[in-house]
Amino acid sequence: MNLKWRIAIILGLVAASVWALFPRTVVERVKRNGEFVYDTVRRVPLKRGLDLQGGMYLALDVDESKGAVPDKSKAIDNALKVVRNRIDEFGVSEPVVQKAGNDRIIVELPGIDDPRRAQDVVQKSAFLEMQITDKTQALEKSLPRLDAVLKDTKVAAATPSPTAAKDTSSAGLQSLFSADTAKKADSTKKDSTAASGTVGGPGAFSKLVQQGQMPGEYYVAQTDVGLVTQYLSMPQVMAVLPPGKVIRWRSDTTTMGNRVYRAFYVLDAKPIITGEYLTDAKPNTSPTEGNIVEFTMNNEGARRFRAETGRHIKDFMAIVLDQRVMGQPPVIQSAIGAHGQITMGGKDLQAAQDLALVLRAGSLPVPLKVADVRQIGASLGQDSIHKGITAGIIAVALVVLIMLGYYRFSGALAVAALGLYILYTLAVLAGFSAVLTLPGLAGFVLSIGIAVDANVLIFERIREELAHGKTVRTAIDEGFRHAMSAIVDSNVSTALTAAVLYQYGSGPVRGFAVTLLAGIAASMVTAIFVVRTFYMIWLNRSRDAQTSLSI
Amino acid sequence: MLRILHDTNYDFIRWWKVMAGITIAFILLGLGSLAIKAPNYSIEFTGGTLMELEFAKPPDVAQVRSTLDQAGIRGAEIQQFGTNTEFTVRVQNAAAVASQSKGAENIAVTIENVLKKKFGDGAVTVKRTEAVSARVGDEFKRGAIIAILLSFLITLVYLSIRFEWRFAAAAVIATSHDVFTTIAFLKLMHLEISLTVVAGLLTVLGYSLNDTIIIFDRVRENLRKGRKESLYETLNRSINETLPRSVLTHVTTFASTLALLLFAGEVIRPFAWVMAFGIVTGTFSSIYVAAPVLLWIERKWPRKTGARQASSTATPTSRTQRSPATATR
Numbered sequence: 001m002n003l004k005w006r007i008a009i010i011l012g013l014v015a016a017s018v019w020a021l022f023p024r025t026v027v028e029r030v031k032r033n034g035e036f037v038y039d040t041v042r043r044v045p046l047k048r049g050l051d052l053q054g055g056m057y058l059a060l061d062v063d064e065s066k067g068a069v070p071d072k073s074k075a076i077d078n079a080l081k082v083v084r085n086r087i088d089e090f091g092v093s094e095p096v097v098q099k100a101g102n103d104r105i106i107v108e109l110p111g112i113d114d115p116r117r118a119q120d121v122v123q124k125s126a127f128l129e130m131q132i133t134d135k136t137q138a139l140e141k142s143l144p145r146l147d148a149v150l151k152d153t154k155v156a157a158a159t160p161s162p163t164a165a166k167d168t169s170s171a172g173l174q175s176l177f178s179a180d181t182a183k184k185a186d187s188t189k190k191d192s193t194a195a196s197g198t199v200g201g202p203g204a205f206s207k208l209v210q211q212g213q214m215p216g217e218y219y220v221a222q223t224d225v226g227l228v229t230q231y232l233s234m235p236q237v238m239a240v241l242p243p244g245k246v247i248r249w250r251s252d253t254t255t256m257g258n259r260v261y262r263a264f265y266v267l268d269a270k271p272i273i274t275g276e277y278l279t280d281a282k283p284n285t286s287p288t289e290g291n292i293v294e295f296t297m298n299n300e301g302a303r304r305f306r307a308e309t310g311r312h313i314k315d316f317m318a319i320v321l322d323q324r325v326m327g328q329p330p331v332i333q334s335a336i337g338a339h340g341q342i343t344m345g346g347k348d349l350q351a352a353q354d355l356a357l358v359l360r361a362g363s364l365p366v367p368l369k370v371a372d373v374r375q376i377g378a379s380l381g382q383d384s385i386h387k388g389i390t391a392g393i394i395a396v397a398l399v400v401l402i403m404l405g406y407y408r409f410s411g412a413l414a415v416a417a418l419g420l421y422i423l424y425t426l427a428v429l430a431g432f433s434a435v436l437t438l439p440g441l442a443g444f445v446l447s448i449g450i451a452v453d454a455n456v457l458i459f460e461r462i463r464e465e466l467a468h469g470k471t472v473r474t475a476i477d478e479g480f481r482h483a484m485s486a487i488v489d490s491n492v493s494t495a496l497t498a499a500v501l502y503q504y505g506s507g508p509v510r511g512f513a514v515t516l517l518a519g520i521a522a523s524m525v526t527a528i529f530v531v532r533t534f535y536m537i538w539l540n541r542s543r544d545a546q547t548s549l550s551i
Numbered sequence: 552m553l554r555i556l557h558d559t560n561y562d563f564i565r566w567w568k569v570m571a572g573i574t575i576a577f578i579l580l581g582l583g584s585l586a587i588k589a590p591n592y593s594i595e596f597t598g599g600t601l602m603e604l605e606f607a608k609p610p611d612v613a614q615v616r617s618t619l620d621q622a623g624i625r626g627a628e629i630q631q632f633g634t635n636t637e638f639t640v641r642v643q644n645a646a647a648v649a650s651q652s653k654g655a656e657n658i659a660v661t662i663e664n665v666l667k668k669k670f671g672d673g674a675v676t677v678k679r680t681e682a683v684s685a686r687v688g689d690e691f692k693r694g695a696i697i698a699i700l701l702s703f704l705i706t707l708v709y710l711s712i713r714f715e716w717r718f719a720a721a722a723v724i725a726t727s728h729d730v731f732t733t734i735a736f737l738k739l740m741h742l743e744i745s746l747t748v749v750a751g752l753l754t755v756l757g758y759s760l761n762d763t764i765i766i767f768d769r770v771r772e773n774l775r776k777g778r779k780e781s782l783y784e785t786l787n788r789s790i791n792e793t794l795p796r797s798v799l800t801h802v803t804t805f806a807s808t809l810a811l812l813l814f815a816g817e818v819i820r821p822f823a824w825v826m827a828f829g830i831v832t833g834t835f836s837s838i839y840v841a842a843p844v845l846l847w848i849e850r851k852w853p854r855k856t857g858a859r860q861a862s863s864t865a866t867p868t869s870r871t872q873r874s875p876a877t878a879t880r
Binding site: 059061063065115116119369370371372373374375376377379380383384387388390391392394395398399402403405406407408438439441442443445446447448449450452453456457460463464467482485486489490491492493494496497498500501503504505506508509512513516550551 | 553558653680682683758772792793795799802805808826
């Protein structure tokens with residue numbers, strides 16, 4: 001190839017690389033939620049992975065702990081839309097929301113500073129139901145049977161050995177309080193012994209429960225909530241609970257005197273309306289009720305709501321979000337139309353904002369659980385970049401010293417090629433908008449040492465040819481020619497390994513494979529093409545080039 | 552001209568029995584140690600929770616531990632990570648992982664809450680959290696194993712095409728040797744097996760393979776020259792001829808690895824250790840595993856007296872095969 005063409009190609013590649021890496025303000029058309037929006041950013045177009053810029057990675061699976069989900073793939077598709085809506089509203093720059101495999105959603109949120117909140121927004125089911133509290137005293141009627149069932153089962157379990165029974169029952173109870181075992185060790189012991197004395201006795205259930213002011217409302221001392229929850233989940237107990245009713249705990253606690261209580265409500269199982277008709281929700285602060293979320297329903301929802309509430313005048317309506325009753329159920333004074341509100345029960349305005357957001361974006365069709373979460377603070381990411389760059393500079397310095405010391409003039413050519421190698425590799429990463437991760441950065445630093453291998457192979461070959469008494473020009477030609485097969489074979493086999501790594505690696509490791517691949521490509525170009533061209537320039541210019549080569 | 556190990560004529564392969572003894576002893580030591588105690592898998596493979604915490608002032612580790620114990624988080628491993636205000640908390644036991652199947656993050660949330668309660672809101676910062684459920688851990692494990700096996704297979708095929716099956720088999724056996732020595736090294740160094748370390752392992756495999764290929768390339772070339780010498784001599788000659796290259800490349804690669812080891816921070820350090828060891832084992836296996844194995848294969852399935860199926864098909868192609876560079880001229 002003509003020397004001028006070679007130089008032109010190298011300069012062209014340099015220009016393209018500089019252009020690819022130049023910081024720019026880009027107006028990007030990004031597809032979000034099915035529609036295109038414009039976005040402007042100014043940056044060096046090298047994408048940093050979450051581990052370098054800080055942020056959060058979430059992998060969400062379908063939660064089947066409360067019942068199997070028949071068509072998971074479809075459920076995930078629907079959930080994906082909802083999650084995407086919510087993330088878009090949440091306001092994260094360049095979020096990633098995608099389906100992975102058949103039954104997983106991947107969410108990447110770069111640069112967020114409150115991971116817990118973001119996760120709540122993603123994960124909250126946001127299933128809203130309005131249910132009328134029971135006014136038939138169904139629970140009272142069931143109480144004798146409930147107590148009887150508990151008495152039977154507990155006694156049956158306790159009979160084999162009285163001492164052992166006491167032990168197991170107190171152990172079981174302690175596990176209920178495990179969340180604050182240590183702090184309340186004394187009180188737990190007291191409670192458990194007291195409870196173990198009465199477990200299986202008369203009124204096992206009814207003595208834990210007090211009737212509230214409105215129909216269907218019951219209070220349980222906060223310390224007994226765990227026990228009652230356990231009772232309510234026992235199959236024998238569920239069998240004797242009033243049919244057509246459901247029991248829902250309230251989201252907040254109530255303090256009466258100096259004791260803390262949590263209420264539960266017996267509700268008509270069939271909701272009068274659900275959140276599917278909701279068109280809008282916004283947070284607000286009411287002077288009497290604190291923070292609230294006001295919602296609006298569409299025409300059909302409003303019509304139904306009006307009809308249903310009209311039928312239930314003077315009844316109490318519980319607003320149930322994800323199976324928790326939000327605030328004190330209000331009495332229905334007159335038929336309600338399109339508007340309603342949810343009281344937040346003393347939670348802050350941000351909680352109201354987030355609730356409004358998830359209500360607007362719609363409820364999740366299936367519950368999701370977190371399968372994998374990685375959260376990296378922004379400062380840690382910054383720190384990693386600094387360390388990576390330091391290591392990179394030191395690696396370059398060491399390699400440059402070794403090459404110059406050992407190969408002198410030829411080493412200098414290799415060093416110049418190494419500079420181009422770094423430029424080209426970064427440009428390839430930018431050009432393919434590959435994501436640079438911490439392992440990727442490490443791989444890049446490592447590749448600086450490995451990149452000169454091709455040069456070393458060629459130089460050693462040239463030395464051999466010179467030793468055989470060939471002229472400088474021939475030795476260079478032969479050196480490149482003979483080293484070629486080794487360079488190609490070794491690089492291709494490394495590239496194949498990197499490709500496998502890319503295919504089977506996840507996130508950060510994938511970033512590593514990408515840098516490795518970009519590095520291999522760039523090192524072959526620089527070692528074979530660029531250094532060869534340097535030699536050609538030198539052979540053309542230097543008078544003594546034909547007789548001696550500093551290598 | 553500065554030269555090292557130029558025009559040497561060491562009889563490397565003569566020592567193969569000694570070297571085999573050393574490397575087998577090393578591998579057995581590692582595997583024996585594995586049999587006694589399982590390796591440390593990172594939470595990516597086992598499932599679990601890892602948190603990197605920064606305290607405003609150096610905390611009392613015993614106090615951190617007792618706070619976690621009281622919160623019902625037992626068996627947490629608390630380690631200093633860098634400076635004396637930075638710590639990692641790792642919860643990896645079976646009970647904890649089982650509770651994470653409900654939601655991987657719950658233990659991390661508890662840890663953050665109880666520590667902030669104990670030490671004050673501003674006194675503890677969570678710098679990094681990783682929480683992995685057992686299911687995801689199994690997927691990662693499967694992925695890692697597939698990746699290693701697949702890279703072997705692909706290498707075998709590629710080298711069979713470019714060289715011939717004997718070279719390919721010898722190279723893959725040498726590379727498998729590196730997997731074992733590296734695992735032994737990881738175990739003996741008490742390094743944790745994480746995704747990054749697996750990536751390091753695959754890099755080592757690539758690097759070692761690279762080194763073997765350089766020598767085999769020379770063997771291929773020397774065989775073509777048709778000297779009157781045994782394969783034993785050809786192998787020795789090829790190793791000697793490529794020695795300056797090997798030394799120099801290992802030195803520059805080691806320079807990069809050293810920079811990573813010393814300056815790139817705690818997260819990358821295990822990777823750098825694997826790479827540092829990989830340079831040693833890769834070099835070793837190219838000379839003392841690949842070459843003797845190739846000799847052994849040649850004895851078992853000789854190429855000259857081409858009676859066997861493999862050699863009868865492979866020999867003619869390998870004779871006529873030329874490197875692409877030669878072909879272009």
